[in-house]
Amino acid sequence: MAGHTTAAVIPAVSALLKSTDVDVSVAGRRLVAGLNLTVSRGEVVCLLGPNGSGKSLTLHTLAGLRLPATGQVQLCGKPLGEWSRRDRARRLGLLTQVSEDAFPGTVLEAVLIGRHPHVDAWQWETTQDVEAARQALADCDLVGFEDREIGTLSGGERRRVALAAVLAQDPEVLLLDEPQNHLDPRHQLAVLRLLRARAKAGRAAIVSLHDPSLAARFADQAILLEGNGQWSFGPVGEVLNCAALSKIYGVSVSEVAIAGYRHFISD
Amino acid sequence: MPTYFARHPSIFLLLLALIACLVLVAAVTVGSAGPAAKDLWPHLIGGADPVARSIVMDLRLPRALTAFAVGGLLALAGVAMQVLLRNPLADPYVLGVSGGASVAALAAMLAGLSAYWIQGAAFGGALSATLLVFGLSHGPGGWTPNRLLLTGVVVASGTGALVSLLLAAGDPTLLRGMVYWLMGDLSWAGSPLGLLVLLGITVPVGIAMARPMNVLSRGDVQAQLLGVPVGPLRVGLFICSSLITAATVTTVGSIGFIGLVVPHLVRLVLGSDHRRVIPASALAGGILLTVADLLARTLLAPQQLPVGALTALVGVPLFLVLLRRAPPST
Numbered sequence: 001m002a003g004h005t006t007a008a009v010i011p012a013v014s015a016l017l018k019s020t021d022v023d024v025s026v027a028g029r030r031l032v033a034g035l036n037l038t039v040s041r042g043e044v045v046c047l048l049g050p051n052g053s054g055k056s057l058t059l060h061t062l063a064g065l066r067l068p069a070t071g072q073v074q075l076c077g078k079p080l081g082e083w084s085r086r087d088r089a090r091r092l093g094l095l096t097q098v099s100e101d102a103f104p105g106t107v108l109e110a111v112l113i114g115r116h117p118h119v120d121a122w123q124w125e126t127t128q129d130v131e132a133a134r135q136a137l138a139d140c141d142l143v144g145f146e147d148r149e150i151g152t153l154s155g156g157e158r159r160r161v162a163l164a165a166v167l168a169q170d171p172e173v174l175l176l177d178e179p180q181n182h183l184d185p186r187h188q189l190a191v192l193r194l195l196r197a198r199a200k201a202g203r204a205a206i207v208s209l210h211d212p213s214l215a216a217r218f219a220d221q222a223i224l225l226e227g228n229g230q231w232s233f234g235p236v237g238e239v240l241n242c243a244a245l246s247k248i249y250g251v252s253v254s255e256v257a258i259a260g261y262r263h264f265i266s267d
Numbered sequence: 268m269p270t271y272f273a274r275h276p277s278i279f280l281l282l283l284a285l286i287a288c289l290v291l292v293a294a295v296t297v298g299s300a301g302p303a304a305k306d307l308w309p310h311l312i313g314g315a316d317p318v319a320r321s322i323v324m325d326l327r328l329p330r331a332l333t334a335f336a337v338g339g340l341l342a343l344a345g346v347a348m349q350v351l352l353r354n355p356l357a358d359p360y361v362l363g364v365s366g367g368a369s370v371a372a373l374a375a376m377l378a379g380l381s382a383y384w385i386q387g388a389a390f391g392g393a394l395s396a397t398l399l400v401f402g403l404s405h406g407p408g409g410w411t412p413n414r415l416l417l418t419g420v421v422v423a424s425g426t427g428a429l430v431s432l433l434l435a436a437g438d439p440t441l442l443r444g445m446v447y448w449l450m451g452d453l454s455w456a457g458s459p460l461g462l463l464v465l466l467g468i469t470v471p472v473g474i475a476m477a478r479p480m481n482v483l484s485r486g487d488v489q490a491q492l493l494g495v496p497v498g499p500l501r502v503g504l505f506i507c508s509s510l511i512t513a514a515t516v517t518t519v520g521s522i523g524f525i526g527l528v529v530p531h532l533v534r535l536v537l538g539s540d541h542r543r544v545i546p547a548s549a550l551a552g553g554i555l556l557t558v559a560d561l562l563a564r565t566l567l568a569p570q571q572l573p574v575g576a577l578t579a580l581v582g583v584p585l586f587l588v589l590l591r592r593a594p595p596s597t
Contacts, residue, residue, distance in 0.1 A: 063492060065488060065491060065492070084494075085494040085495070085496060086494040087494075088494060089492065089493050089494030090494075093492065094492050096488055096489070096492075099485070099486070099489070100353060100485055100486040100489070101485070102353040102354060102355065102484055102485075103349075103353075103355060103484055103534060103539035104534060104535070104538065104539055105538055105539040105540075106538065109538060109539070109540060110485075113481060113482055113485055113489070113493070114493070116478065116479075116481075116482050116493040116494065116495070117493055117494040119478070122475070124542075169493065
């Protein structure tokens, strides 16, 4: 339902996020050269690559946190820099790898932070905002955690609180930097199911993962980063294959099919 | 679990306002000179005693209001710096901002400049100390809140050394007054009007900036992602906290730890939503300093104690407890 309403607001643009010739460099090293990708409504895109290949930097660049060395990122057909801060935050969200909790506070407060771009200046959060936060908590299996102090949570629970905050932000394009960190297998699967459900409602996601099997099962498209500027982007069925994965990870990867899903095993 | 007051913050704010009134009444009632406390109000209401009236209206009331305004302002400066540094240990005194203001104000005094210039010098000193702390801690790899705090502590000891040098070089007959002023002394406080106006402006401005501050306290990156204008907000917090610190230092010298103790206690009770933390800190800071000043001028009456020494006696143990309880990652 949400997908229909947002599609009506921005008609005829199915490409939610588009990068054109984007270079990602750090300390003089070009990690990704000339990245061209298009993420459309309803798509889940996975981002794979070895440690230090520029996955986080690529996500940060796509989120507008750092300027691309060259090239341009477009959000809903408009260059990232031309959006007002608030309008951009309502359309584009990023779950970062680490989150800070310097001051004490409850789980519900931490998740309500995600509603910031939806609340007008001088206003308090409405019951709708609280409702959205509670729904996000429920989606992250955190019902009953509302009043818990953040400092008393485990690493995996904190990770799910951070995820709930970015879900409460409810952006059209959600970028997630290794959301699986600290999560047990059940919650790892739950995150990806959640992204699929959002995609079905007309949203889109780019998620960096270290598990090609989960990527093959849940994603539509894949971006593979080699860390030397080389990259490939395309449907998971084409991009995720033993040869490519063996090459980027530097281990020999073989493929088996279990219960109809492709599984990649490194040996 | 949230405390009772976290669920009902308005009750807590009302309670604080009530305590503030009581404390102010106590501060104008109790003192070493004039009629005894129990006889004071009949004297005043009768209106027949010009001495009692003068003691209350010209001495105790301005002093009590100054203490209240300074306490509230220092607590707000502490809140602003804690958000800037994302560290509950930050405070204008710990970070050397008070020290910077003291050095500049003292130098202006020794140079025989007018009060106007002393104010300006203090603001310049506070701003320079802040810029110095943030500038120095901006090493390779960007700054971390911890490096910032350490730099602030070092700058604070540096300004302490400069103050000692200035005092040694200055006129010995002024020494006692200056030392008292440096330790925080409200006995020279004049009209409280300016500080009350500043407090009256800072609280609503702070509440207006409170929601972006909530987001900023989750980190610069989070704030940027959620659409907060991080750069302007940080600059605004810098300038506000420096201005507030300078205004208090030129009036009453450097009083430490109010900015540390008060926001910490308020956060324990109310949680970290700055829309509540800011008004509650202003009230609680005012209450704390008014009480501290009341004690400073009555404990060893007629001898007056420097109020900054009293607040430090409360603040130092609390700082150490906080430091001990801080999680290893911060």
